[in-house]
Amino acid sequence: MSAPTGRSDARHGRPDARPARPRVLTIAGTDPTGGAGVAADLKTFTALGAYGMAVVTAVVAQNTHGVRSSHVPPLSVLRDQLAAVADDVTIDAVKIGMVGTREVADEVAAWLDAERPPLVVVDPVMVATSGHRLLAPDAEDAVRRLVTHADVVTPNLPELAVLVGEPEAATWPEALAQATSLAEHARVAVLVKGGHLAGGRSPDALVVAGPEGRVDVTELDAPRIATTATHGTGCTLSAAVAALAPRRPDLVEAARDAKEWLHGAIAAGEALRVGSGRGPVDHLHAAPGLGERRFTAEAWDAIADVRAACDDLPFVRALGDGSLDADEFAAYVRQDALYLAQYSTVLARAAQLAPTLEERAFFARGASSCLTIEAALHEDWLAAHGPRLDVPPSPETLAYTDALHRAAATGDYAVVVAAVLPCYSVYADVGARIARRLGECGTPEDAHPYGAWIATYSDPVFLAASDQARAYADRAAAYVSRATRARMLAAFVEAARHELAFFDQTSRRDLSAATRERVGSASGQR
Numbered sequence: 001m002s003a004p005t006g007r008s009d010a011r012h013g014r015p016d017a018r019p020a021r022p023r024v025l026t027i028a029g030t031d032p033t034g035g036a037g038v039a040a041d042l043k044t045f046t047a048l049g050a051y052g053m054a055v056v057t058a059v060v061a062q063n064t065h066g067v068r069s070s071h072v073p074p075l076s077v078l079r080d081q082l083a084a085v086a087d088d089v090t091i092d093a094v095k096i097g098m099v100g101t102r103e104v105a106d107e108v109a110a111w112l113d114a115e116r117p118p119l120v121v122v123d124p125v126m127v128a129t130s131g132h133r134l135l136a137p138d139a140e141d142a143v144r145r146l147v148t149h150a151d152v153v154t155p156n157l158p159e160l161a162v163l164v165g166e167p168e169a170a171t172w173p174e175a176l177a178q179a180t181s182l183a184e185h186a187r188v189a190v191l192v193k194g195g196h197l198a199g200g201r202s203p204d205a206l207v208v209a210g211p212e213g214r215v216d217v218t219e220l221d222a223p224r225i226a227t228t229a230t231h232g233t234g235c236t237l238s239a240a241v242a243a244l245a246p247r248r249p250d251l252v253e254a255a256r257d258a259k260e261w262l263h264g265a266i267a268a269g270e271a272l273r274v275g276s277g278r279g280p281v282d283h284l285h286a287a288p289g290l291g292e293r294r295f296t297a298e299a300w301d302a303i304a305d306v307r308a309a310c311d312d313l314p315f316v317r318a319l320g321d322g323s324l325d326a327d328e329f330a331a332y333v334r335q336d337a338l339y340l341a342q343y344s345t346v347l348a349r350a351a352q353l354a355p356t357l358e359e360r361a362f363f364a365r366g367a368s369s370c371l372t373i374e375a376a377l378h379e380d381w382l383a384a385h386g387p388r389l390d391v392p393p394s395p396e397t398l399a400y401t402d403a404l405h406r407a408a409a410t411g412d413y414a415v416v417v418a419a420v421l422p423c424y425s426v427y428a429d430v431g432a433r434i435a436r437r438l439g440e441c442g443t444p445e446d447a448h449p450y451g452a453w454i455a456t457y458s459d460p461v462f463l464a465a466s467d468q469a470r471a472y473a474d475r476a477a478a479y480v481s482r483a484t485r486a487r488m489l490a491a492f493v494e495a496a497r498h499e500l501a502f503f504d505q506t507s508r509r510d511l512s513a514a515t516r517e518r519v520g521s522a523s524g525q526r
């Protein structure tokens with residue numbers, strides 16, 4: 001089982017009242033070149049769709065070559081900043097970076113005790129990539145205490161060694177053993193970072209100690225990128241976990257997405273040409289640029305052939321002009337009912353993975369209404385228009401539902417939303433054109449044999465749901481890596497092609513004849 005995402009919003013007692021953008025606070029030091037500390041954290045929050053806030057613990061004169069000086073303002077300055085934020089703003093998550101001194105660490109720990117933010121990520125910053133100390137040696141105990149106030153701690157290998165009081169791990173298994181020991185003793189999830197290991201991989205792992213001595217280890221592996229853009233990677237990863245965790249079902253999903261997103265940022269970092277030392281990562285690598293196309297606009301263009309082909313299908317034409325054989329229609333409806341039962345479970349998965357309460361509710365309602373419609377199809381339409389036929393799912397139905405289940409199995413919300421989208425949009429699109437043609441012919445809906453059915457295509461409630469699903473897909477696509485966006489597009493196109501095959505199935509394999517045979521043998525009438 002995965003770790004919970006965090007405590008409920010005890011202070012405000014209204015976890016459900018969270019807006020779509022989590023309000024995330026960083027408490028950290030500065031970097032005037034913008035690669036690490038609060039600057040990196042605020043860029044990360046913004047790039048990942050969170051609202052960012054910052055409390056400064058230390059003013060650090062540093063660049064891509066190293067730290068020149070560091071100044072920790074009087075404690076009252078820290079206290080006033082923390083109070084100014086907490087007195088006014090509901091905080092959904094906190095990321096803590098450089099604390100610098102024992103006094104700052106203890107002050108922040110006391111503030112966490114008083115405020116109890118729903119999610120706390122501690123990056124136990126001790127030494128910069130350049131080798132300069134960012135934590136006073138006598139502050140290590142205070143950082144160990146601070147870690148016990150966190151939900152997640154994100155040490156690199158030297159920091160992990162200090163936290164557990166052992167020599168630095170030389171191998172990944174040693175690092176995992178130390179992370180397990182920290183998770184068990186400090187009762188905190190440990191996102192241990194293997195960036196300092198030698199070799200071609202840069203492994204991380206989320207280690208969570210559960211009840212009765214159980215420990216869950218989720219490895220998050222990635223190839224090591226040959227680059228100089230590694231300044232601020234630790235700051236960026238912990239900030240990404242804080243920004244994503246309020247909108248992910250658990251910490252595993254948040255850590256996985258944070259790592260994937262950071263990987264893209266590291267890969268794009270050198271192209272920024274910032275500084276001549278170890279440069280920053282590109283926090284904007286996955287953000288939609290000005291004028292960049294929405295995912296659904298791109299996806300819609302990618303299935304232009306499918307949409308045109310739908311209009312030309314004999315089934316769609318006959319449905320539109322009312323000449324469709326009633327048995328053929330019944331065979332289609334039966335497959336639709338079988339499809340909807342499966343589609344419902346995939347919508348339920350989307351609800352489970354959805355980042356916001358609003359999206360969770362939307363997809364859960366969708367899952368529920370699929371079952372209602374499916375039951376109605378059985379009870380009403382098939383009962384009224386022919387005997388109930390327990391036909392198995394057709395190859396087209398199976399192929400479509402298998403593709404949807406595969407998308408659901410990725411556990412990636414963005415991919416699942418893309419896969420379920422054609423059932424909304426292609427259906428609405430084809431239906432709108434059939435309904436328009438009906439209107440142009442002057443045929444009233446109630447005079448058309450399938451008028452009631454066609455009316456469901458253009459039902460305003462269904463069209464609004466279709467628009468909403470599109471908006472959610474665009475929102476999901478705005479904060480994913482290019483690789484995930486490509487997976488979204490592939491899932492969308494595949495599902496759209498299955499929509500086409502689904503519409504075509506009765507004419508293609510003459511299910512109507514098979515249906516007639518069954519009807520004949522079942523009822524002895526034809």
Ligand SMILES: Nc1ncnc2c1ncn2[C@@H]1O[C@H](COP(=O)(O)OP(=O)(O)OP(=O)(O)O)[C@@H](O)[C@H]1O
Nearest residue numbers: 129156193194195196202224225230232233234235
């Ligand atoms: N060259 C690289 N290629 C791919 N991923 C990397 C690379 N270097 C670091 N990472 C990743 O960046 C994150 C930070 O790792 P690292 O172990 O360097 O932490 P850190 O030392 O706290 O970072 P910082 O450089 O900010 O001090 C981890 O997710 C790690 O796997």
Ligand SMILES: Cc1ncc(COP(=O)(O)O)c(N)n1
Nearest residue numbers: 029030036037128129231232
């Ligand atoms: C204010 C601040 N916080 C953290 C780091 C660590 O980042 P890195 O190890 O990449 O230099 C830093 N350099 N400055």
